[in-house]
Amino acid sequence: MQLLTEIARVRQLVNENRRRGKSIGFVPTMGYLHDGHLELMRQARQQCDVVIISIFVNPLQFGPSEDFNRYPRDLERDLKLAATVPVDAVFHPQAAEMYPPGFSTHVDVAGLTGCLCGRSRPGHFRGVATVVTKLFNIVQPDRAYFGQKDAQQVLVIRRLVEDLNLPLEIVTVPTVREADGLAMSSRNVYLSPQERAAAPVIYQSLLAAREAVRQGEKNVARLAEMVQRQISSAPGARIDYCEIRSLPHLEEITHLAGPALLAVAVRFGQTRLIDNIVLEG
Numbered sequence: 619m620q621l622l623t624e625i626a627r628v629r630q631l632v633n634e635n636r637r638r639g640k641s642i643g644f645v646p647t648m649g650y651l652h653d654g655h656l657e658l659m660r661q662a663r664q665q666c667d668v669v670i671i672s673i674f675v676n677p678l679q680f681g682p683s684e685d686f687n688r689y690p691r692d693l694e695r696d697l698k699l700a701a702t703v704p705v706d707a708v709f710h711p712q713a714a715e716m717y718p719p720g721f722s723t724h725v726d727v728a729g730l731t732g733c734l735c736g737r738s739r740p741g742h743f744r745g746v747a748t749v750v751t752k753l754f755n756i757v758q759p760d761r762a763y764f765g766q767k768d769a770q771q772v773l774v775i776r777r778l779v780e781d782l783n784l785p786l787e788i789v790t791v792p793t794v795r796e797a798d799g800l801a802m803s804s805r806n807v808y809l810s811p812q813e814r815a816a817a818p819v820i821y822q823s824l825l826a827a828r829e830a831v832r833q834g835e836k837n838v839a840r841l842a843e844m845v846q847r848q849i850s851s852a853p854g855a856r857i858d859y860c861e862i863r864s865l866p867h868l869e870e871i872t873h874l875a876g877p878a879l880l881a882v883a884v885r886f887g888q889t890r891l892i893d894n895i896v897l898e899g
C-alpha cells in the first residue's frame with residue numbers, strides 16, 4: 619500500500635494503471651477510519667482493480683465555529699486499517715497541496731444545499747463539492763463510494779457529477795451501525811459515556827417513524843413531531859433539525875407519496891450527530 623502526499627504522484631499512479639486498462643475505485647474520507655469507511659473500501663475492492671482512498675480533513679467544509687481543529691486524526695491507525703481491506707494507495711495531502719496560495723475557484727450546487735445540513739452549516743456543501751470535484755479530477759476514478767449516512771452529501775455529489783458531466787459512477791453504501799443502532803461516525807469519540815448511552819435514541823426514533831408509516835401514518839408533520847418527541851426525551855439531546863423531505867430533490871412535503879428522506883441532526887453537548895432513514899410513502 620502506497621502513501622502519497624503529492625498530487626503529481628497520484629496522477630502518475632493513475633496514469634500507469636489507466637494505460638494498463640485497470641479500473642479505479644475511489645473512497646474519499648476525512649480519516650479516523652471506522653467500519654463504515656471500511657465498508658466503502660471493501661465494496662470498491664470487490665468492484666474495481668485498483669482502490670485509492672483519500673484522507674484529508676478539508677478545512678473548506680468546516681465553519682469558523684466548528685470542530686476543524688479538534689477533528690480526530692490518527693494516520694498510523696488509519697493506515698493499518700486501510701491495509702486490512704486492502705487498498706492500493708492512500709492519498710494524504712497537506713492543505714497547502716490542495717489549496718495553494720491564490721486558490722479561488724469553488725463549486726456551488728444550488729437548491730439541494732439550502733436545507734438540512736446546508737442550512738445548519740452555511741458553506742459546508744460548497745467546501746464538500748469543491749474538494750470532491752478536485753479529488754475526482756486528481757484520481758479520475760471509474761467509481762467513487764459514498765455513505766448513505768451523509769444522505770444529503772450523496773445527493774449533492776450525484777447532482778454535481780451529472781451537471782458537470784463528470785465521467786464516473788457514484789455508488790451509495792448503506793449506513794453501517796454499532797450493535798445498538800448508533801450510526802458509526804468519527805465524531806462518536808467525542809461523546810461522554812452518558813451521551814454515548816443516550817445516542818441510540820436517534821436511530822430508535824427513525825425506526826419508530828418507519829413503523830408508524832407501515833401502520834398507515836402519512837402525515838409528515840405528525841411523523842416529524844413523533845421523532846422530535848422521542849429524541850428530546852433522551853438526556854442531553856438537543857435537536858438541530860428533524861425533517862422529512864422528498865427524494866431526490868429534498869423538497870418540502872406535507873404527505874408521504876413516494877420515497878422520502880427522514881433526516882435528523884442532534885447535538886449531545888458539543889457533538890453534533892446526523893442520521894437518516896428512507897421512508898417509503
Ligand code: AMP
Nearest residue numbers: 647648649654764765767768793794802
Ligand atoms: P467522513 O470521513 O466522515 O467524511 O466520511 C467519508 C465517507 O464515509 C463518506 O462518504 C461518508 O458518508 C461515509 N461514512 C461515514 N460514516 C459511515 C457509516 N456509518 N456508514 C456508511 N458510510 C459512512
